[in-house]
Amino acid sequence: MQEVPSVPLLRIDSLRVESITPTSAPPFLQGINLRLMPNEILGVVGETGAGKSLLARAILDLLPEDLRVTEGEIFSRERPLSRLSPAERRAFRGGEVALIGTNAKELLDPVVTVGSQLVRVLRSHHRVSRREAWARAVSLLAEVGIVNAKERAHAYPHELSGGMAQRVVIAMSLISEPKVVLADDATLGLDATVSVQVLDMLVERTRKMGVSVILITHDLGIVAHYCNRVAVMRSGRIEEIRDTVDFLARPDHRYSQDLLEAAKARPIPWVRSIGKADTPLLEVSNLVKIFPGKRPGEEVRAVDGVSFLIPPSETLALVGESGSGKTTIGQCLVRLLQSDSGRVLFDGQEITTLSEARFRPLRRRIQMVFQEPYVALNPRWRVRHLVDEPLRMLDKLTSAERLKRVHGMLELVRLPARYAELYPYELTAGEQKRVGMARALISRPDFVIFDEPTTALDIRVRAQIIDLVRQLQSDMQLSALFITHDLNSVRSLAHNVAVMNRGRIVEMGSMEEVFARPKDPYTQKLLAAELGIEGIHGPQGSAAAKKKGTVD
Amino acid sequence: MSRIPHSLRSPAAVIGFALLFLQILLILFAPLLSPYSPVEADALASLQPPSAAHWFGTDITGMDVFSRVIYATRINLLISVVSVAVAFLIGVPLGLFIGYYKGIVSSLVMRLFDFIQAFPIFVLGMALVAVMGQEIWNVAIVLAILFTPVFARLIRAEVLSLRERPFVAAARCSGASDLHIMFGHLLLNALLPAMVQVSISIGMAILLTAGLSFIGAGVRMPVPEWGLMVSSGAQQMILGVWWVSLFPGLAIVFSVLCFALLGDVIRDLLDPTKTRRAVSTSTDIIPGIGGPL
Numbered sequence: 010m011q012e013v014p015s016v017p018l019l020r021i022d023s024l025r026v027e028s029i030t031p032t033s034a035p036p037f038l039q040g041i042n043l044r045l046m047p048n049e050i051l052g053v054v055g056e057t058g059a060g061k062s063l064l065a066r067a068i069l070d071l072l073p074e075d076l077r078v079t080e081g082e083i084f085s086r087e088r089p090l091s092r093l094s095p096a097e098r099r100a101f102r103g104g105e106v107a108l109i110g111t112n113a114k115e116l117l118d119p120v121v122t123v124g125s126q127l128v129r130v131l132r133s134h135h136r137v138s139r140r141e142a143w144a145r146a147v148s149l150l151a152e153v154g155i156v157n158a159k160e161r162a163h164a165y166p167h168e169l170s171g172g173m174a175q176r177v178v179i180a181m182s183l184i185s186e187p188k189v190v191l192a193d194d195a196t197l198g199l200d201a202t203v204s205v206q207v208l209d210m211l212v213e214r215t216r217k218m219g220v221s222v223i224l225i226t227h228d229l230g231i232v233a234h235y236c237n238r239v240a241v242m243r244s245g246r247i248e249e250i251r252d253t254v255d256f257l258a259r260p261d262h263r264y265s266q267d268l269l270e271a272a273k274a275r276p277i278p279w280v281r282s283i284g285k286a287d288t289p290l291l292e293v294s295n296l297v298k299i300f301p302g303k304r305p306g307e308e309v310r311a312v313d314g315v316s317f318l319i320p321p322s323e324t325l326a327l328v329g330e331s332g333s334g335k336t337t338i339g340q341c342l343v344r345l346l347q348s349d350s351g352r353v354l355f356d357g358q359e360i361t362t363l364s365e366a367r368f369r370p371l372r373r374r375i376q377m378v379f380q381e382p383y384v385a386l387n388p389r390w391r392v393r394h395l396v397d398e399p400l401r402m403l404d405k406l407t408s409a410e411r412l413k414r415v416h417g418m419l420e421l422v423r424l425p426a427r428y429a430e431l432y433p434y435e436l437t438a439g440e441q442k443r444v445g446m447a448r449a450l451i452s453r454p455d456f457v458i459f460d461e462p463t464t465a466l467d468i469r470v471r472a473q474i475i476d477l478v479r480q481l482q483s484d485m486q487l488s489a490l491f492i493t494h495d496l497n498s499v500r501s502l503a504h505n506v507a508v509m510n511r512g513r514i515v516e517m518g519s520m521e522e523v524f525a526r527p528k529d530p531y532t533q534k535l536l537a538a539e540l541g542i543e544g545i546h547g548p549q550g551s552a553a554a555k556k557k558g559t560v561d
Numbered sequence: 562m563s564r565i566p567h568s569l570r571s572p573a574a575v576i577g578f579a580l581l582f583l584q585i586l587l588i589l590f591a592p593l594l595s596p597y598s599p600v601e602a603d604a605l606a607s608l609q610p611p612s613a614a615h616w617f618g619t620d621i622t623g624m625d626v627f628s629r630v631i632y633a634t635r636i637n638l639l640i641s642v643v644s645v646a647v648a649f650l651i652g653v654p655l656g657l658f659i660g661y662y663k664g665i666v667s668s669l670v671m672r673l674f675d676f677i678q679a680f681p682i683f684v685l686g687m688a689l690v691a692v693m694g695q696e697i698w699n700v701a702i703v704l705a706i707l708f709t710p711v712f713a714r715l716i717r718a719e720v721l722s723l724r725e726r727p728f729v730a731a732a733r734c735s736g737a738s739d740l741h742i743m744f745g746h747l748l749l750n751a752l753l754p755a756m757v758q759v760s761i762s763i764g765m766a767i768l769l770t771a772g773l774s775f776i777g778a779g780v781r782m783p784v785p786e787w788g789l790m791v792s793s794g795a796q797q798m799i800l801g802v803w804w805v806s807l808f809p810g811l812a813i814v815f816s817v818l819c820f821a822l823l824g825d826v827i828r829d830l831l832d833p834t835k836t837r838r839a840v841s842t843s844t845d846i847i848p849g850i851g852g853p854l
Contacts, residue, residue: 340730345734369736372735377734381727386731387746387750389750390746399735403735
């Protein structure tokens with residue numbers, strides 16, 4: 010804070026990063042110009058492959074071996090990095106610029122206690138005694154919000170939850186008091202409420218310590234709530250770099266506009282069939298699923314007496330955080346898991362007690378779209394075989410007829426027919442997701458379970474998938490169970506919402522009702538943790554402000 | 562040229578394929594290449610050192626070592642390839658089943674494998690030969706029994722992790738039966754390590770065939786077989802008669818080397834990191850990188 014504001018902490022001048030082997034491919038990064046001022050939080054957004062992570066690695070001078078900087082320079086407080094000696098470079102990494110990576114559990118050394126890992130970082134940058142370093146580590150762990158830090162410092166990484174591990178990684182990056190923190194998708198994969206806590210804590214700590222942050226993310230909500238300025242990256246270039254509030258109000262570039270548009274919720278098509286409340290298609294009552302606990306004799310009630318019903322051509326969203334039991338319900342419905350008690354009536358027929366052979370004909374009518382697009386497709390099968398598998402199991406069709414149906418399905422999910430001959434690894438994540446949908450829909454089901462259809466997708470791809478599902482809902486009159494933790498997508502897709510917490514439904518009602526007037530404290534907490542991009546008119550800094558606004 | 566994968570142009574691959582090609586030539590054209598009959602004794606020409614007439618010399622009964630080394634390629638590779646093929650054909654489906662079904666039968670099969678693999682191979686060989694006689698096929702049976710657990714275990718280990726993958730759950734949701742999941746989905750994904758093992762096992766089988774014959778639990782004289790030839794020459798070794806054992810010994814070395822090298826080549830060809838790279842380029846340039854530094 011004592012620094013003269015006109016000297017940027019980090020300056021990047023027309024940076025260009027290319028592959029060592031000469032190729033015709035465009036450079037990985039080009040024409041990057043960036044200034045990071047003291048006490049600034051700069052958001053870097055972009056889709057997969059835009060070069061965000063590569064930029065962070067270039068700043069740390071840790072490019073992959075086959076890439077190098079071919080043009081431009083990075084200055085740290087006006088010192089060019091390329092002139093640093095190897096020893097100075099080591100001091101620079103972690104000493105002046107620290108990185109917070111994604112997936113904290115994998116970043117921590119599994120055989121060393123977290124306290125010692127912090128001590129290791131501190132002692133490699135500052136001359137302090139082991140005892141003092143330990144004391145600093147413990148106090149920093151407490152400051153980043155780890156309860157009982159004194160004992161937790163002796164814990165091994167596997168004993169921590171994902172959120173705790175992420176806090177430890179943040180503490181590790183802060184312990185040697187760097188000037189700049191690079192947070193590379195630091196909260197990816199954490200639950201929304203945890204993610205908000207972690208980000209709040211990070212921002213608060215960096216404010217207090219006078220640290221500048223480059224927040225790399227693909228989530229515009231995070232940018233809107235935490236960043237002073239935002240840089241939009243696309244295929245190795247910075248498209249625009251502006252003040253966040255201006256950016257949200259009037260993005261300059263076409264691409265930025267697309268991104269913002271894609272991140273907004275769409276009003277739900279109200280296809281509720283005209284007063285047809287006669288028989289629900291699916292009726293679940295008192296469903297219970299118990300898993301054995303860690304110790305013998307212990308049991309975990311993953312699904313604890315859940316009841317709901319879904320009328321024909323309506324969508325129910327099951328929302329909740331990880332471990333709430335929502336995916337378990339989906340798996341019980343398609344009989345991947347055997348429920349312990351309760352009834353599931355599908356079209357008036359009890360399905361939990363059917364034998365697998367009797368249930369098989371019903372599988373055509375109940376399909377599931379799986380969560381991870383890549384791992385849910387057999388890597389050694391071509392798309393046409395992946396898509397027509399349900400048909401082969403259920404119908405006696407010639408292969409020409411099947412191929413015709415496959416092409417029809419691919420068209421429906423907006424994939425070119427030539428994709429039928431490709432393998433999953435040749436597709437992007439969004440395309441894989443579409444293949445997963447084509448596969449579930451080819452048997453013309455009445456009821457589809459979508460398990461997290463929008464997670465781990467880029468902003469625009471996510472919007473395309475949402476539009477696709479909306480289209481399918483209205484075209485095919487599908488009934489659907491929509492399992493997600495992405496509240497924003499619920500706004501666009503579901504008629505009704507059931508909020509789950511620890512195996513129970515804590516609140517259920519129409520989407521508008523639940524989102525506008527949440528009654529249960531847990532629902533309120535979930536909604537408060539949502540980082541939307543709409544209705545942001547001033548610099549907010551942290552989600553705390555918004556929380557006060559909604560839960561008044 | 563550029564379409565040939567890099568791993569096929571490495572020195573190991575070139576030497577491996579050259580040796581394989583040489584062995585195939587020897588097997589196909591043994592009668593043309595060998596100057597004498599491999600089994601006809603000539604008492605007058607006993608224990609002659611290598612010369613223009615007998616390139617590798619003769620053994621104690623006067624049989625031409627060069628001709629016998631060539632003919633033995635047939636016997637040795639026949640036994641090895643057949644035994645490994647049988648082990649592969651039995652072991653792979655067995656591995657699929659015991660990996661897919663976790664039950665008492667699977668546990669029993671695994672314990673049986675433990676027993677087979679703990680049993681000394683040479684004792685097993687001698688026991689079988691004692692019961693069934695000194696036949697070529699007995700050696701092949703011993704080796705097939707020995708290698709079946711190897712393939713079954715490899716497949717089982719793969720299946721154990723594959724069966725928990727979401728694409729298996731997805732298949733089940735589309736109404737796939739257990740058999741379809743096993744042979745349609747799991748087999749192809751689980752096969753790679755077993756493919757590498759095939760080549761390595763053939764090399765080991767050659768070595769074990771020779772070993773069994775050497776201790777007298779393999780084929781019988783005068784069948785041309787490398788291990789038996791080394792064994793018959795061993796008695797005269799101290800008299801300075803080195804050629805009777807040396808040349809079949811070298812044949813064993815090169816043959817085993819060939820299949821070991823080819824095993825490495827297969828591994829490189831099917832290297833999972835290559836597929837992973839292909840995946841990552843389609844979705845992301847740089848996967849998540851290192852931690853706080």
